[in-house]
Amino acid sequence: xxxxxxxxxxYAGIEGQEILKGVNLTLRQGEIHALMGPNGSGKxxxxxxxxxxxxxxxxxxxxxLDGESxxxxxxxxxxxxxxxxxxxxxxxxxxxxxxxxxxxAVSAVRGYTAQKDEEGPVGSNLIPMREFRKELTEAMQLxxxxxxxxxxxxxxxxxGGEKKRMEIxxxxxxxxxxxxxxxxxxxxDIDAVRAVAxxxxxxxxxxxxxxxxxxxxxxxxxxxxxxxHVMYDGRVVLSGGPELALQLEEKGYDWVRQQFGNAVxx
Amino acid sequence: xxxxxxxELLAGIGEDYEERYGFRDPEKYVFKPRPGLDxxxxxxxxxxKGEPDWMRQFRHEALDIFWKKPMPTxxxxxxxxxxxxxxxxxxxxxRQGRTWDEVPEEIKRTFERLxxxxxxxxxxxxxxxxxxSEVVYHSxxxxxxxxxxxxxxxxxxxxxxxxxxREYFATVVPPSDNKFAALNSAVWSxxxxxxxxxxxxxxxxxxxxxRINAQNVGQFERTxxxxxxxxxxxxxxxxxxxxxxxxxxxxxxxxxxxxxxARVRYTTIQNWAKNVYNLVTKRAVAYEGATMEWIDGNxxxxxxxxxxxxxxxxxxxxxxxxxxxxxxKGQHIDAGAKIIHAAPYTTSRVISKSISKxxxxxxxxxxxxxxxxxxxxxxxxxxDALLLDPESRTDTYPYIEIAEDDVxxxxxxxxxxxxxEQLFYLMSRGLSEEEAATMIVAGFIEPMTKxxxxxxxxxxNRLIQLEMEGSIG
Numbered sequence: 001x002x003x004x005x006x007x008x009x010x011y012a013g014i015e016g017q018e019i020l021k022g023v024n025l026t027l028r029q030g031e032i033h034a035l036m037g038p039n040g041s042g043k044x045x046x047x048x049x050x051x052x053x054x055x056x057x058x059x060x061x062x063x064x065l066d067g068e069s070x071x072x073x074x075x076x077x078x079x080x081x082x083x084x085x086x087x088x089x090x091x092x093x094x095x096x097x098x099x100x101x102x103x104x105a106v107s108a109v110r111g112y113t114a115q116k117d118e119e120g121p122v123g124s125n126l127i128p129m130r131e132f133r134k135e136l137t138e139a140m141q142l143x144x145x146x147x148x149x150x151x152x153x154x155x156x157x158x159x160g161g162e163k164k165r166m167e168i169x170x171x172x173x174x175x176x177x178x179x180x181x182x183x184x185x186x187x188x189d190i191d192a193v194r195a196v197a198x199x200x201x202x203x204x205x206x207x208x209x210x211x212x213x214x215x216x217x218x219x220x221x222x223x224x225x226x227x228x229h230v231m232y233d234g235r236v237v238l239s240g241g242p243e244l245a246l247q248l249e250e251k252g253y254d255w256v257r258q259q260f261g262n263a264v265x266x
Numbered sequence: 267x268x269x270x271x272x273x274e275l276l277a278g279i280g281e282d283y284e285e286r287y288g289f290r291d292p293e294k295y296v297f298k299p300r301p302g303l304d305x306x307x308x309x310x311x312x313x314x315k316g317e318p319d320w321m322r323q324f325r326h327e328a329l330d331i332f333w334k335k336p337m338p339t340x341x342x343x344x345x346x347x348x349x350x351x352x353x354x355x356x357x358x359x360x361r362q363g364r365t366w367d368e369v370p371e372e373i374k375r376t377f378e379r380l381x382x383x384x385x386x387x388x389x390x391x392x393x394x395x396x397x398x399s400e401v402v403y404h405s406x407x408x409x410x411x412x413x414x415x416x417x418x419x420x421x422x423x424x425x426x427x428x429x430x431x432r433e434y435f436a437t438v439v440p441p442s443d444n445k446f447a448a449l450n451s452a453v454w455s456x457x458x459x460x461x462x463x464x465x466x467x468x469x470x471x472x473x474x475x476x477r478i479n480a481q482n483v484g485q486f487e488r489t490x491x492x493x494x495x496x497x498x499x500x501x502x503x504x505x506x507x508x509x510x511x512x513x514x515x516x517x518x519x520x521x522x523x524x525x526x527x528a529r530v531r532y533t534t535i536q537n538w539a540k541n542v543y544n545l546v547t548k549r550a551v552a553y554e555g556a557t558m559e560w561i562d563g564n565x566x567x568x569x570x571x572x573x574x575x576x577x578x579x580x581x582x583x584x585x586x587x588x589x590x591x592x593x594x595k596g597q598h599i600d601a602g603a604k605i606i607h608a609a610p611y612t613t614s615r616v617i618s619k620s621i622s623k624x625x626x627x628x629x630x631x632x633x634x635x636x637x638x639x640x641x642x643x644x645x646x647x648x649x650d651a652l653l654l655d656p657e658s659r660t661d662t663y664p665y666i667e668i669a670e671d672d673v674x675x676x677x678x679x680x681x682x683x684x685x686x687e688q689l690f691y692l693m694s695r696g697l698s699e700e701e702a703a704t705m706i707v708a709g710f711i712e713p714m715t716k717x718x719x720x721x722x723x724x725x726x727n728r729l730i731q732l733e734m735e736g737s738i739g
Contacts, residue, residue: 051694054686079696091691095709101695104705108696153709170695 010061021234037231082177143199161192197222328451423459438521457487522550538566554580575604593626622658
């Protein structure tokens with residue numbers, strides 16, 4: 001049965017400042033949803049809260065994975081439950097190679113680490129090296145990353161496009177049920193957007209639900225959403241089919257502001 | 267390169283200090299004189315060893331220097347060392363083994379638990395094992411012996427190669443150098459003596475292992491390495507001790523002579539119990555075109571004071587000090603480097619990485635000196651400190667003296683805290699907070715681990731993992 005990620009009437013913020021004001025959104029495994037909206041509407045906050053960033057507070061409402069609340073789970077538990085966030089600003093970890101990092105992450109998410117045998121030899125709590133190498137090579141090919149990146153330090157000195165592609169590589173390796181792509185297109189030129197989008201398209205299928213968070217419509221030229229949601233001032237104010245994205249592209253966000261700005265403030 | 271199997275064999279190393287290294291053997295020593303230090307003890311040591319008169323004289327003079335020199339007051343607190351309660355010499359066995367079978371059963375078991383004979387078989391050219399004051403086992407693979415390499419404990423070297431020994435001994439670190447070098451000169455025992463003939467490349471490492479077992483004992487090994495022209499050798503030392511209520515003292519002296527075009531690499535993984543005072547003088551001289559590299563990992567001890575030095579005496583000589591310190595609860599690690607450019611076109615590089623946890627304190631203390639005439643020298647110093655929590659502390663004391671204009675000097679220092687964004691990022695990929703922090707620390711010290719042979723890199727990472735356990739939450 002397909003898994004469901006449900007955000008239910010979520011109020012949340014940071015340092016006492018309310019940013020999300022009653023978000024409702026339901027994503028099923030196998031579906032692609034786009035979440036659009038002007039800057040400051042709360043899109044990235046929602047992404048962080050889904051992943052469990054410790055700085056954000058949830059005031060009320062819930063996030064449910066197959067009916068179970070995940071709000072009490074630490075970020076690593078959420079990852080192991082099948083949630084993934086492709087960061088808008090991926091973090092560099094100097095001195096840790098992509099291969100090393102990914103082997104440990106894959107092992108954690110797939111339960112190798114949990115089976116750790118205290119008496120066992122080094123590596124007994126990790127995915128077998130041969131299996132991992134094979135998978136990594138295939139995944140790198142799939143998302144279009146040069147194999148030499150396996151030996152580079154994670155995101156250290158990467159260009160904007162390389163960082164975003166590295167997020168997609170992680171998505172490919174970790175095989176989550178749900179992936180939130182937070183402004184994966186931001187700061188990239190059109191060729192880089194296409195490359196990243198192609199990577200994502202190769203991963204979509206019945207096992208993966210995707211929430212594409214974006215300010216611009218252009219990434220949606222390559223990733224076809226089933227549903228488009230528009231966020232404004234901490235709420236999802238409009239939902240529709242792919243045509244909604246085109247409408248926004250045409251009319252801009254002013255139209256949304258005019259239609260919902262006053263109503264929300266009132 | 268190590269195979270998976272090698273790594274499996276090394277699996278246990280560093281698992282748990284108490285279990286792995288914290289065990290103690292019953293004391294069945296053949297000779298353990300009274301504690302305390304005076305000229306009579308010096309004579310007892312000299313008699314036991316049957317040394318030539320010049321060495322006896324050297325020891326007596328050094329003791330006077332030791333008494334005259336004040337305790338250093340500029341570094342960590344050493345006030346609780348009680349010199350009168352320390353045993354300065356303990357002879358654990360009557361003879362030294364050339365094969366492990368000749369080593370007394372209990373001592374052999376100790377080294378087996380520490381994985382030494384196994385490591386020797388697998389990837390070392392030779393091994394020395396010191397237990398308390400004496401080296402109990404020493405071997406060098408025949409192939410190297412045939413090429414004229416000498417790898418002996420320092421006492422035996424004095425007997426077998428008296429002229430060679432006397433030519434170099436105490437020429438790099440004289441007893442007057444500092445209080446603890448004087449102490450070592452007075453009571454030294456054991457250590458390694460290495461001689462590599464011209465042009466010989468010992469391409470797999472030699473290793474010595476130092477073990478303190480008894481309570482309140484001082485270990486004062488003395489190591490002397492002579493690398494003739496165009497030769498190469500990599501020497502590795504490791505050290506552990508059981509955990510006792512009483513403190514122990516380790517005051518070693520290491521002298522290295524790197525001749526024209528030779529290269530010596532000296533690697534230390536210091537993992538003493540957390541009640542050992544580790545006060546070590548390490549110095550090398552490098553002649554024309556020679557390279558000296560110190561790779562120094564300090565994880566254990568209560569207090570460490572150690573500043574490996576390279577004197578670049580010949581044109582184009584190169585010196586490197588790559589060090590990491592991990593100061594956990596109750597530890598003060600004062601480490602650093604000393605580079606003296608005394609010839610033109612010399613180059614040096616210092617990379618110091620320190621990690622402080624709980625109330626642990628790490629300091630970088632470095633001297634970089636470019637003397638008159640050392641024109642066209644290049645030096646670069648990088649010190650990075652990582653603090654794991656608000657209670658930990660780090661200090662940097664860089665001293666730079668430049669007497670030439672035409673030189674290139676770089677100095678960078680940074681202090682960072684484990685970033686919340688880094689932790690969140692790694693946790694979002696399924697790593698627990700502790701795993702994430704350990705990964706960040708492992709990355710931080712990577713410039714050092716990548717210089718180590720695979721086996722030691724694995725060991726160092728496991729030791730770090732052990733230090734990190736329970737550090738979060």
